[in-house]
Amino acid sequence: MxxxxxxxxxxxxxxxxxxxxxxxxxxxxxxxxxxxxxxxxxxxxxxxxxxxNQVARALHGKSTNIIGVIVPTVALPFFGELADEIETALAEHHYRMLVCNSMGRAEREREYLDLLVSHRVDGIISGAHNDDLSEYQTVRMPLVTIDRDISPTIPNIRCANEAAAHQATRLLLDRGALRPALLTSRTGPHNRREAGYRSVLEQAGVEPLIFTVDFHTPDDERARLIDAHLDAAADQIDAVFATDDLSAAAVLDWAERHGRRVPEDFKVIGFDGTSAVRRALPGLATVRQPLTDMAHAAVEVLLAQIQAHANGEDATPVDSPIELPGELLPGKTT
CATH class of the missing domain: 1.10.260.40 (lambda repressor-like DNA-binding domains)
Incomplete structure (x- = not known):
């Protein structure tokens, strides 16, 4: 036939x-x-x-054994390695993963969320960074976020950002920095890395200086904006705590072009500590996020929801956020 x-x-x-x-x-x-x-x-x-046909299986009340994962883009080292860790954790429980790259666009994230819900995946893990998407409030399936506060009722797994940022900023001061600046994606009460930075400077009696370059800024524009911030404050600062390693790499590039000796004249520390950036910049001081532990925690919480859902029960509430400690790597740039 x-x-x-x-x-x-x-x-x-x-x-x-x-x-x-x-x-x-x-x-x-x-x-x-x-x-x-x-x-x-x-x-x-x-x-x-x-x-x-997995959709047909779902429509008949059967598990698809597929989990949807929404991230900004796996092209970024942090999200690429996070997706890899989630896939490994899911495979241990015989689940597969469908990755959706929102590319920083809220409308694209909405479309992917609708796609995952309509295809009846067993659950969703979201690590995208678009704020105020009300659609998540209407999702009636197991849902967990990573490093993203959507709702008190949606479990959020993240690095202990404030404590880790406190350590990073403290290291800069201990190594002799007098006026460290913060380079971050956005400022405000939800930025716990900013909170850690501010608390250390307040204790030391140092005035904070914060530069913001939005997370979703295109690469060329991002480099130009970082340069502009550093150029404007060149005479005021002697160190930068960047809340991601790619921004820290851009700061190191600026320092080299401006004749700043690192770490003698200028100190830099980043955040994330991915394997890709560690290979490219092995001397970069950074905070390594516990990606493996975060992925396993997200999967465990999600599977507990899936099991409860299959039994027609409400999932046992978890204390959210679930915070896991980062690891300070002093490197050679402080």
């Missing part, structure tokens, strides 16, 4: 010489079936390269 379309259950039944009901029973392991019948169905499935 030659099938010119994506094979269906009917095609499997025809090749195996059995009924549709029998094929369904084999796939779902229901009722008594002879081994010979199971073997004929298995042979037909292999011959046709039949793939079960």
């Amino acid at each position: 030659v099938v010119r379309h994506e094979p269906t259950l009917a095609d499997v039944a025809e090749v195996a010489g059995v009924s549709l009901t029998t094929v369904s029973r084999v796939l779902n392991n229901r009722g008594y079936l002879s081994q010979a019948t199971k073997d004929r169905v298995a042979k037909a499935i292999a011959q046709l390269n039949y793939r079960p």
Whole structure:
């Protein structure tokens, strides 16, 4: 039999010489079936390269064993490595992952959220950075966020950002910095890394100086804006705490172009500590986020929700956010 379309259950039944009901029973392991019948169905499935329709399974109340993961883009080292860790953690429980790159656009994130919900994935892990998406409040399926506060009722797993930023800023002062600036994506009470920076400077009696370059700024524009901030404050600062390593790398580039010796004249520390950036800049001082632990914690919380959902129960509430400690890596730039 030659099938010119994506094979269906009917095609499997025809090749195996059995009924549709029998094929369904084999796939779902229901009722008594002879081994010979199971073997004929298995042979037909292999011959046709039949793939079960996951959407149809979901519509019949069955698990798809697929988790949707929304991130800004896996092209960024932090989110690429986070997605890899989540995939590894999910595989341990026989789940697969569907990755959605929002590219920093709220409308794209809305479209992906709608896609995941309509395809009835078993759950969603969101690490995208668009604020005020009300659509998350209407999601009625297991949902966990990573480093993103959406709602008190949605578990958020993150690095202990404030404590880690406190350590990073303290290191700059201990190494002799007198006026460290903060380079971050946005300022405000939700920025716990900013809170850690401010608390250290307040204790030391130093006036904070904060530069902001939005997380979603295109690369060329981002480099230009960072240069502009540093140029304007060149005579006021002798160190920078950048709340991500790629920004810290841009600061190091600025320092080299302006004849600042690092760490003698100018000190720099970043945040994230991904393997990719550590390989490219092995001497960069940074805070390494516990990516493996964060991914496993997110998966464990999500699977607990999925199990409760399957049992028709409410998931056990968790104390959110779940904060995991970062690791200070002093490097050679402080």
